[in-house]
Amino acid sequence: MNAIDVKGLHKQIGNFEIKDLDIEIPKGYITGMVGDNGAGKSTLINHFTGLLKADRGDVKILGSDDIERDRENLLNRIGMVFAEDNFPEHLSPAKLEKLLTVYFEAWDSAVYHKYLDDFKVPENTRIKKLSTGEKVKLSLAVALSHNAELLILDEPTSNLAPTFRMELLDILQELMINEEITILFSTHITSDLERIADYIMMIDDGEILFNMEKEALLDTYKKVKGPKGMLDDETNELLIGKRDNSLGFEAMSNSWDTLQELFGDKVIVEKLSVDEVMYFIKNNRRDV
Numbered sequence: 001m002n003a004i005d006v007k008g009l010h011k012q013i014g015n016f017e018i019k020d021l022d023i024e025i026p027k028g029y030i031t032g033m034v035g036d037n038g039a040g041k042s043t044l045i046n047h048f049t050g051l052l053k054a055d056r057g058d059v060k061i062l063g064s065d066d067i068e069r070d071r072e073n074l075l076n077r078i079g080m081v082f083a084e085d086n087f088p089e090h091l092s093p094a095k096l097e098k099l100l101t102v103y104f105e106a107w108d109s110a111v112y113h114k115y116l117d118d119f120k121v122p123e124n125t126r127i128k129k130l131s132t133g134e135k136v137k138l139s140l141a142v143a144l145s146h147n148a149e150l151l152i153l154d155e156p157t158s159n160l161a162p163t164f165r166m167e168l169l170d171i172l173q174e175l176m177i178n179e180e181i182t183i184l185f186s187t188h189i190t191s192d193l194e195r196i197a198d199y200i201m202m203i204d205d206g207e208i209l210f211n212m213e214k215e216a217l218l219d220t221y222k223k224v225k226g227p228k229g230m231l232d233d234e235t236n237e238l239l240i241g242k243r244d245n246s247l248g249f250e251a252m253s254n255s256w257d258t259l260q261e262l263f264g265d266k267v268i269v270e271k272l273s274v275d276e277v278m279y280f281i282k283n284n285r286r287d288v
């Protein structure tokens with residue numbers, strides 16, 4: 001069962017194009033979305049929240065294939081955090097709650113105040129006076145206080161201090177254990193993904209380069225390094241995004257075991273980081 005199902009999504013904005021994407025975000029898991037600046041992460045997310053409408057293709061969220069028609073119901077069931085929030089700046093978090101209780105059917109005041117307290121967000125200070133990080137924390141408190149089934153977080157951690165980032169990742173993980181919830185979050189901080197994501201999706205220039213279960217990704221693909229002159233045309237074909245350096249080459253490969261059989265100790269096989277996966281895949285695109 002998928003929380004988000006996208007088929008053939010196409011969108012042209014100026015010179016940028018989201019190119020006929022098929023995406024499945026499975027229910028009950030954390031999916032992390034990565035990609036360079038301008039890759040299309042926010043544009044894609046805006047289609048999930050109804051802020052943008054596709055030129056063509058289908059977007060199905062929490063069973064609804066008509067976001068406009070079901071907007072109110074969906075916004076109750078989706079918790080959202082964006083890098084910039086749209087809360088009325090003249091209100092304090094305490095006053096804001098009066099609006100939110102009207103808006104969200106399943107608003108939980110006790111949970112909201114608990115998060116404000118835990119996150120050390122001053123309840124009676126006007127939002128415009130809050131620091132950037134405090135505003136993100138306020139958005140998170142709101143997103144976590146209306147019993148949302150799906151959390152969509154667009155770079156939630158980028159403005160947060162490392163200690164709170166860790167705290168937030170723990171909170172998100174705990175939510176997964178205690179409740180049937182789905183989380184999609186975009187980030188540039190790949191160590192956050194390594195820590196909590198079940199699936200990793202990479203977007204580049206409006207295309208999905210991969211969307212895979214993290215453990216399967218890191219078990220299937222490994223970093224391989226070897227000396228100069230070791231490879232022929234055939235073994236070269238087993239490598240993804242190869243880069244040569246003064247000592248030899250390094251690349252990513254899902255045929256690392258074959259290379260090990262062929263070359264024994266001459267080839268070094270190591271675990272990849274998510275950053276390295278992205279690096280080699282981008283290299284491969286450049287080479288093709």
Ligand SMILES: Nc1ncnc2c1ncn2[C@@H]1O[C@H](COP(=O)(O)OP(=O)(O)OP(=O)(O)O)[C@@H](O)[C@H]1O
Binds near residue numbers: 013
């Ligand atoms: N309203 C718009 N008009 C023209 N171009 C736009 C508009 N909105 C977005 N774009 C372009 O679409 C591309 C994708 O932008 P998007 O914000 O989705 O990227 P992103 O992956 O979220 O980037 P970042 O990591 O920097 O936040 C960019 O090239 C951006 O300039």
